[in-house]
Amino acid sequence: QWYNAEYGKQWYQRRVRGLTLLFQLYVKMVIENQAALAQDEPPLRGNGATNGVTTVTVLNGEADKKEEEKDDEEDDMSMDGVEVEIKSPIVSPGLGNLGKVLTLKNIAGKWKKKAGVKKKDLNLAFSDTPVPPVDACHAMYWTKRRSVPLKNYHDEARAIKDISKFLENPVVLFKVKEDSWKDIAKTMLQNLKVLKPALNLNVNQAMSCLESTAGDHTIPERVQGLVYNKQADIISEQSFVIVLGSTPAVLDTQTSFCVLKNHANLGPELSEVKMICLILSPTKSKQTKSGIEVGRTYTTLLSDLELRRRLIASTTPAEFATIVKEGCCLVKEKHKEAYVKERELEHQEEHGEEDDTGALKKFIADIMPPGKLLWKDLQRRGKHYVSDFTDGLDSLDSIKKYLSAIVFLYFTLLLPVMAFGVLNAYNTHNKIETRRGILAQGLGGVAYALFAGQPISVVQTTIPIVLFTKLIVMFADLFAVDFLTFYTLVGLWNGFFLIVYSLTGISKLMAFCSRSTEEIVGIFTSIAFMVDSVKYVRKAFTKHWCWPTDDCSSEEKDSAISLAVFIVTFGTLFIGLQIYNFKWSAYLSAAKRKMVAEYALPFSVLVMSFVGTYGMSSINLETFTDPDFESSPVYEPFTYTAMKWSGCSAEGTHKRAATSEDACNGVNAASFVTTIALGFIVSVLFFVEANVASSMVNSPHNKLKKGSAYHLDMLVTALINIVLSILGLPWMHACLPHSPMHVRALADIEEKVELGYVKEIIVRVRETRVTTLVANILVFLSLLMIPVPLEYIPIPALYGVLLFIAISSLEDFQLWERVLLLFTEQTLYPPIHYIRKVPQKAVHTFTALQLLQLGVLCGLSFSGVAYLKMLFPFIIIALIPIRKFLIPKVILEEHLEALDGSH
Numbered sequence: 001q002w003y004n005a006e007y008g009k010q011w012y013q014r015r016v017r018g019l020t021l022l023f024q025l026y027v028k029m030v031i032e033n034q035a036a037l038a039q040d041e042p043p044l045r046g047n048g049a050t051n052g053v054t055t056v057t058v059l060n061g062e063a064d065k066k067e068e069e070k071d072d073e074e075d076d077m078s079m080d081g082v083e084v085e086i087k088s089p090i091v092s093p094g095l096g097n098l099g100k101v102l103t104l105k106n107i108a109g110k111w112k113k114k115a116g117v118k119k120k121d122l123n124l125a126f127s128d129t130p131v132p133p134v135d136a137c138h139a140m141y142w143t144k145r146r147s148v149p150l151k152n153y154h155d156e157a158r159a160i161k162d163i164s165k166f167l168e169n170p171v172v173l174f175k176v177k178e179d180s181w182k183d184i185a186k187t188m189l190q191n192l193k194v195l196k197p198a199l200n201l202n203v204n205q206a207m208s209c210l211e212s213t214a215g216d217h218t219i220p221e222r223v224q225g226l227v228y229n230k231q232a233d234i235i236s237e238q239s240f241v242i243v244l245g246s247t248p249a250v251l252d253t254q255t256s257f258c259v260l261k262n263h264a265n266l267g268p269e270l271s272e273v274k275m276i277c278l279i280l281s282p283t284k285s286k287q288t289k290s291g292i293e294v295g296r297t298y299t300t301l302l303s304d305l306e307l308r309r310r311l312i313a314s315t316t317p318a319e320f321a322t323i324v325k326e327g328c329c330l331v332k333e334k335h336k337e338a339y340v341k342e343r344e345l346e347h348q349e350e351h352g353e354e355d356d357t358g359a360l361k362k363f364i365a366d367i368m369p370p371g372k373l374l375w376k377d378l379q380r381r382g383k384h385y386v387s388d389f390t391d392g393l394d395s396l397d398s399i400k401k402y403l404s405a406i407v408f409l410y411f412t413l414l415l416p417v418m419a420f421g422v423l424n425a426y427n428t429h430n431k432i433e434t435r436r437g438i439l440a441q442g443l444g445g446v447a448y449a450l451f452a453g454q455p456i457s458v459v460q461t462t463i464p465i466v467l468f469t470k471l472i473v474m475f476a477d478l479f480a481v482d483f484l485t486f487y488t489l490v491g492l493w494n495g496f497f498l499i500v501y502s503l504t505g506i507s508k509l510m511a512f513c514s515r516s517t518e519e520i521v522g523i524f525t526s527i528a529f530m531v532d533s534v535k536y537v538r539k540a541f542t543k544h545w546c547w548p549t550d551d552c553s554s555e556e557k558d559s560a561i562s563l564a565v566f567i568v569t570f571g572t573l574f575i576g577l578q579i580y581n582f583k584w585s586a587y588l589s590a591a592k593r594k595m596v597a598e599y600a601l602p603f604s605v606l607v608m609s610f611v612g613t614y615g616m617s618s619i620n621l622e623t624f625t626d627p628d629f630e631s632s633p634v635y636e637p638f639t640y641t642a643m644k645w646s647g648c649s650a651e652g653t654h655k656r657a658a659t660s661e662d663a664c665n666g667v668n669a670a671s672f673v674t675t676i677a678l679g680f681i682v683s684v685l686f687f688v689e690a691n692v693a694s695s696m697v698n699s700p701h702n703k704l705k706k707g708s709a710y711h712l713d714m715l716v717t718a719l720i721n722i723v724l725s726i727l728g729l730p731w732m733h734a735c736l737p738h739s740p741m742h743v744r745a746l747a748d749i750e751e752k753v754e755l756g757y758v759k760e761i762i763v764r765v766r767e768t769r770v771t772t773l774v775a776n777i778l779v780f781l782s783l784l785m786i787p788v789p790l791e792y793i794p795i796p797a798l799y800g801v802l803l804f805i806a807i808s809s810l811e812d813f814q815l816w817e818r819v820l821l822l823f824t825e826q827t828l829y830p831p832i833h834y835i836r837k838v839p840q841k842a843v844h845t846f847t848a849l850q851l852l853q854l855g856v857l858c859g860l861s862f863s864g865v866a867y868l869k870m871l872f873p874f875i876i877i878a879l880i881p882i883r884k885f886l887i888p889k890v891i892l893e894e895h896l897e898a899l900d901g902s903h
Contacts, residue, residue, distance in 0.1 A: 147226070150303065151296040153328070154335035154894065155837045158288045162255075162297040163328045170321040171195050171256040174314075179264045181219055185210045185243075188278050192256050202249045206280060209245040218267045219243055223295035225303050240275040240302050241266070244291040246283050253281045253294055257320065259312055274312055277302070286826040288836055301327055339894070373505040377709035381453045384706045388455060388769040402771055404598040405745040409775035411602045412738055412805060413460060414782055417441045418624050418790070419798035420461050423532065424730060425630070427470040431483050432730055434624040435635045435786065437461065440729035442780025444720045449773035452716045453709020456746065456767060457697050458738040459717070461730045462689065463528035467861065467869055468682055469730070474866055475678065479671040484728045486675060489667070491725025493679025494686065498718030501687055507710040510691045516846075516900045517879045519815040520854050521692045524861070525736045527854075529806035531862055533569065533799040540565040540796075564619045565796045568612040572800025573807070576604035580808055598745065601804060605797055612794040621794040625787045684873035686733045690717060693734040702743055706767050737809030744812075746771065759832075815854075818847040837898040842891050846899050849887060853879055 153159045173191050178184045186207060193201040212218040221244040225237035258276040265271045277298050281291035302308055307327040314320045392398030421434025441460065448459045469487070476486040501507065544561040546552040579600035583593045612621050624630075667675075691710060698708040713734065721731045748763040782790065810816040821829060822844065829835050834843060857875055860868045888896060 148223075148292065148296060150300040151293075152335050152837075153300070153332040154339050155898070157837060157839045157842075157895075158293060159297045159300070160328065160332065162253075162294050163301070163324065165253075166255045167321050167325055169196065170317045170324075171254075172317040172320045173256075173258045174316075175261045176258050177261050179260075179262070181266050182207075182211060184258060184260070184264070184266075184276065185278070188256050188258050188276070192254060192278075192280075196254070199250060199254070206245065206247050206249040209247045209280075210243065210278075219270070221245070221291075222270075223292070223299050224269070225299055236269040237303075238270055238272045240277070240308060241270055241273055242277045242279060242295040242299055242302075244295055245278070245280050246291055247280055248283050250280050250282055253279065253285065253289055253291070255279050255294065255298070257311075259314075275302075275308065284827050287829055287831045293836075301331060304331070370503045370505075373508065374502055374711040374715060377453050377712035380707045381709045381712065384767075388706075388767065391768055392766045393770075398766055400595075401746060401766060402768070404595065405742065405771040406775050406778070407602060408598060408745050409458065409738075409742060409771060410778050411605065411801075412741070413441055413445065413458070413775060414438070414779050415601075415605060415793075415798050415801040416460065416805065417779070418793070419532075419795070419802055420463075420466055420730070422624050422795055422798070423466050424469060425624075427466070428473050428483060430630060432469065432487075432728070433630055433635065435630070435783070436729050438779060438783055438786075440724050440727075440732065442776055442783070443729070444724060444732050445776025445779060446773060447720050448716060449769050449776060453712035454694060454697060455769040455772055456704075456739070456743055456765070457694055457713065457734040458742050458772060459720070459732045460735045460738060461732045462735050463525065463532065464685055464689065464861070464872060465731055465733075467872075468678075468685065471866055471869055472678060475671075475674055479668070479674070480665045481667055481671050485667060486671065488725045488728065489672070489675035490678045490682060491721055491731060493676050494682045494731070495718045495722035495725065497680055497683035498686060498714055498721070501683070502711045502714035502718065505711060506687070507691055507714055510695060510710070512880055512884060513692065513695065514880075514883050514900050515814070516850055516883055517876075518692045518696055519813045520850060520857065520879060521689065521876060522696065522736045522740075523810070523813055523815060523854060524857050526806035526809055527858055528861070529802040533803045533806075536796070536799045537566055537569055558619075560619050561621070564612065564616050564621055568608050568616075568621065568794055568796035569800045569803070571611065572604050572608040572797050573803040575607055576600045576800070576804040577807065579603055580804075601801065604804065605793065605801060608797045608800065609793045612797060613792045621796060623791045623794055624798075625791040681870055681873055682731075684877065686717065686721075686731075687714070688873055688876045689735070690714065690733040693736050693739045696736070696740050697734075697743055702747070702762055702765050704765055704767060737805060737812070740812055741805075741809060742771070815847065815850050818843060819851070822847065834898045838895045842895045843899065846887070846891055846896070849890065853882065 151159045171192050173188060176184060176187060178187055186203065189201065189203045189206050189210075193199065193203060210220065212220045219241065223242035223244065225240075226234050227237050228234060256278045258278065260274055260276070263272045263274050266273050277295075279291050279294050279298070281289070281294065287293070301324070302311075304327060307323065307330075310323050311320060314323060392402065417437045417440075418434050421432075421437035424437065425433035444459055448457075449455050472487055472490055473483055476483040479486070541562045544556060544558050544565075546557040546559045550557055577600075580597050582600075583590075583597040585593060587593065588596070690713065694708065694710055694713055698704060717733050721733075724731055743765055744762075746766045746768070748765075750761050750763050752759045752761050817832075826840075857872070857879075860875055861872050863869070883900070891899075
């Protein structure tokens, strides 16, 4: 306002000019004072200013007469009584307090002469040494505030245990007169020491975590309730406070209460405190037993206003404990009612209000008439068919994701197919070998990518299919029937049953398949990969290692071959895992680390293939093009040999185990019925494994938007395998662990820190057909790379790939996470939901039951008895009723929901 008015402008300018000249005069006096000190003269001293603040008082001054004539009396430039405070000394390197003000000496001298002010008229005060200014910060106070949810006494089992532990020996003080936090805390600690002498509590050591450097009235760490008022504002509940302290003075968490005689002011937002709960926890404790978790327990309990009133009015520890127990029961019942109500609403949304009989009728109505659910799948996915090809192509980030996913898929499809081709060649006497496997993967993969309902699922032959192929060889030899003919008949019956499953909607039964069953099947697949890889290495040592008792003159007895197989197999695994785990390192940026990790598999294969081929050139490592693993004559992928109903499709190519080299028998009634039975068993295997893989792909945590298509996927799988059977190629279906790994390759993943632990969350997944389509086309074109350069990939590297896929996929399974908890220190348990909601004993019991089921599954599958392998699909189906009816007899249903709920 002064500046805008002409009169005010002049007054403001004159006052600023006057104060500026006065400051220049002060600088002049400082210079003269420093000169006097240099000459050992006594310095000028005034009225004793302190704290680095210098006061300059002009006792007598006279302004220029010319200026005075222009102003009236109110604007007089007289400086009588004006005080100027210099709050920060002027410092410049090399000049001390004088700084750069030496240049003002002449100006100050001129002003002094003009104003007529003499040195004797000044009363000056100087500080001998520089002192930090009064408004500077000497320390910092760190404050961190965050909102945490109230504890659910029904879901989180630890809440009741915290209350029960306090009720065993309640420590409560009443009518405490102290009004400062330091005195209150010391009183509570001394009382705790008296009532619990076994603790040997060191009060001074415990006080160190309860005292704040900001002052006795401040509580370092606390938990307070938040209240919403009528204006929807959030205010802190100030009648009680939960004080937290972490100290080595205690070995387990201790809780103590204090009821004050009068309301106390303990700091900001704590002006009316009447009750205090002190929680002392060890410096190192399990997350669910930490101070903040126990604080959540008591904050939830004390959030009831009526309960607080009763506790404050109590007079004895026994009465206090009784009220706490009653309040705990009321809170638990309240939370249980909310849980039951929520489950009833969910059940009504899914099934309506029918009973079990009505649910059965509803299930039948859903799947009838035949093809109803298949038609719904076509309608659901048909409207997204075009977008399945176009989504993401306009985004550079999505294109990068697609490229990395294509490279990942190409190697995870081609290399296992080559490994399975070697296994099939050994089991079928080269009837089905690597070339047929690559051709089947190219044809089947492209067809599935084009016509399946859920194109993110990855189809491939699997270890169980390889095992059943060996079983079919055994039955073909038993009946002396041509293998390819017998194989084709089994495949046709398999396709027939799969078509029936897709039309009748049997896949809807997989709704009863829980997460635990899916994970058992998934981990079994990983174990199967490991077992086959270890068997190959063991076979190499058995065949080539030269023991002291062996005749080492034989060409096969070359220990260098065994060592080379070991180095290449586990070297591929080691390099792949090191690069895959590079995303957790501190090098490069997060985006670059993830990009490097996505190419771990191809890089490890290339490195170890070079090492095995050139670095060990003197050692002849096996490749899939060796005569032992190829048919004679070499199979031509683009030629077809018609199936024979009598005789052998390739006579004289191998000796049968149970027949002579004579012409094969034709298919008779017994062998034909056997093909029906085997076809049904294989269809059950396809049904279970394909649906489990699809279920893991469509799990809620993947946040897919376009919907599932179980029945359409089953129909497409059936048609693909019918064609593959006629061509004498290996079968395939949606597989584990490739399908979930493909989802992660297409996903945007964010890292969320929860209570100090990093948790990965899928933000979105790109639902596209492009990646699977292009990757399978590249696999098909790989037929042109036989023999060069694919023959340079040694078989040990292929088994190293199987090991890498098996081990890297384990991190996606909760069962594996819980297995690791068995060997983890309790204080390092992550704060995941089931750790917070389920007692530790129940967690480990459920893990043990799952491991038992997994052990039975592995025992039947890897046993030397071939006929037991036929039970494999039925054992997987049996896991569903075991989880549904038997395990709830051992573990509570609410605990099972936390452990085995939705993904």
